[in-house]
Amino acid sequence: MGVGVVRLGLPREAAAARAVSADERLEALGSQWVRLDEAVLVWGQSDETARSAGLRVEAPSEEPAIEDLRLVTQVGRVFERKHPEVRVVLDKGRHLVVQLGGEQARRIDRENDVCYRVRPLVAGETVFCTVVPPPGTPEPREKALVGAVSRGTFEGYLTRLAAFPTRHSLSADFETAAAWAHAELERLGFTVEAVPISVESGTSMNVIAEGAGQGPGARGVVIVCAHLDSVNVDGGPSAPAPGADDNGSGAAAVLEMGRVLSGHSGAHDLRLILFGGEEQGLFGSRQYVEGLPTGERSRVRAVINMDMVATLNTPEATVLLEGAAVSQGLIDELAAAAATYTRLLVQTSLDPFNSDHEPFIDAGMPAVLTIEGADRGNGNVHSAEDTLDHIDYDLALEIVRMNVAACAAALGSV
Numbered sequence: 564m565g566v567g568v569v570r571l572g573l574p575r576e577a578a579a580a581r582a583v584s585a586d587e588r589l590e591a592l593g594s595q596w597v598r599l600d601e602a603v604l605v606w607g608q609s610d611e612t613a614r615s616a617g618l619r620v621e622a623p624s625e626e627p628a629i630e631d632l633r634l635v636t637q638v639g640r641v642f643e644r645k646h647p648e649v650r651v652v653l654d655k656g657r658h659l660v661v662q663l664g665g666e667q668a669r670r671i672d673r674e675n676d677v678c679y680r681v682r683p684l685v686a687g688e689t690v691f692c693t694v695v696p697p698p699g700t701p702e703p704r705e706k707a708l709v710g711a712v713s714r715g716t717f718e719g720y721l722t723r724l725a726a727f728p729t730r731h732s733l734s735a736d737f738e739t740a741a742a743w744a745h746a747e748l749e750r751l752g753f754t755v756e757a758v759p760i761s762v763e764s765g766t767s768m769n770v771i772a773e774g775a776g777q778g779p780g781a782r783g784v785v786i787v788c789a790h791l792d793s794v795n796v797d798g799g800p801s802a803p804a805p806g807a808d809d810n811g812s813g814a815a816a817v818l819e820m821g822r823v824l825s826g827h828s829g830a831h832d833l834r835l836i837l838f839g840g841e842e843q844g845l846f847g848s849r850q851y852v853e854g855l856p857t858g859e860r861s862r863v864r865a866v867i868n869m870d871m872v873a874t875l876n877t878p879e880a881t882v883l884l885e886g887a888a889v890s891q892g893l894i895d896e897l898a899a900a901a902a903t904y905t906r907l908l909v910q911t912s913l914d915p916f917n918s919d920h921e922p923f924i925d926a927g928m929p930a931v932l933t934i935e936g937a938d939r940g941n942g943n944v945h946s947a948e949d950t951l952d953h954i955d956y957d958l959a960l961e962i963v964r965m966n967v968a969a970c971a972a973a974l975g976s977v
């Protein structure tokens with residue numbers, strides 16, 4: 564039995580107007596479906612079942628069997644660039660459904676590339692979907708902080724970071740970039756330390772800045788983080804790697820959030836972290852989490868990670884909030900902040916992949932990746948082409964505003 568695709572239609576207006584929800588319509592299909600936002604792969608269905616659920620099945624020209632399909636989660640378009648021979652059945656940018664069976668699937672599995680993951684489809688799984696939270700009422704303190712987000716300073720930070728020839732974790736330029744960020748965070752009033760980490764056979768560092776909260780007694784901590792390093796996968800440590808979007812944008816956003824939240828009046832501590840060694844396989848964040856004593860882990864109220872927040876790959880400015888069950892509450896907070904303070908379209912996923920939120924989630928802490936939406940993948944990352952020319956400042960600033968509001972809420976008030 565072959566596989567077909569049904570379209571649920573795009574959210575926002577549609578979600579509000581439609582009497583029968585997407586979930587209800589999917590229920591009518593039993594469990595023989597996998598959803599990637601508005602596109603749903605279905606199999607083993609009669610046209611009639613689909614029709615009665617109000618869904619029209621588009622059959623692909625050659626019908627693959629469900630056993631021959633895999634879910635790919637990729638950074639940028641790394642999987643497609645490396646494997647142009649693999650047929651893409653459904654293309655949602657960060658997520659693809661591809662036709663891949665037998666020996667070819669096993670060969671790709673063995674590659675163990677850190678920039679993509681290939682796994683079987685799980686029946687009844689929503690890989691990601693758009694959510695439409697109702698807008699809340701702005702809270703005065705959050706509103707003031709959101710209003711302080713500035714294009715000028717964000718652009719200045721990002722321009723500075725993208726001007727380094729590379730920020731490869733094992734390069735001298737990375738050290739210079741880290742020293743610059745360290746100095747900037749100190750200037751903003753944070754207590755900053757550079758912590759050495761090992762990356763493959765070399766050493767690099769994490770830059771960690773602390774802003775104490777005002778709460779009495781035992782305080783929690785809110786972590787805002789991004790990786791500072793960049794990479795050019797086809798070249799070595801000295802090949803050009805401006806990493807404007809990946810991840811100059813996230814690192815600049817950490818600095819901008821630090822500027823807005825410096826001297827914050829929240830109850831809990833604020834910790835900003837710029838990780839090294841992310842591109843080689845999350846070295847900085849894994850070592851950071853491993854080194855956190857149990858008592859420190861339990862103080863962590865929220866981890867907001869930013870990795871690629873400034874390329875517009877979708878018709879509307881869209882953010883993907885990617886976490887796991889442990890971070891569902893934080894996902895809801897971020898989605899509510901987006902609805903209240905921004906015009907962002909929000910997508911959510913509970914299938915975390917390949918960024919610094921993962922080690923926190925693995926250790927049971929509520930971490931969420933906030934990343935640009937990707938209906939159309941970002942083909943420039945990990946190359947010399949990841950330059951400021953492709954940056955969409957409006958998208959990045961909207962994501963920063965959402966994160967500032969959610970961070971302020973998590974910091975609490977005294």
Ligand SMILES: [Zn+2]
Pocket residue numbers: 790809810841870871918
């Ligand atoms: Zn990245």
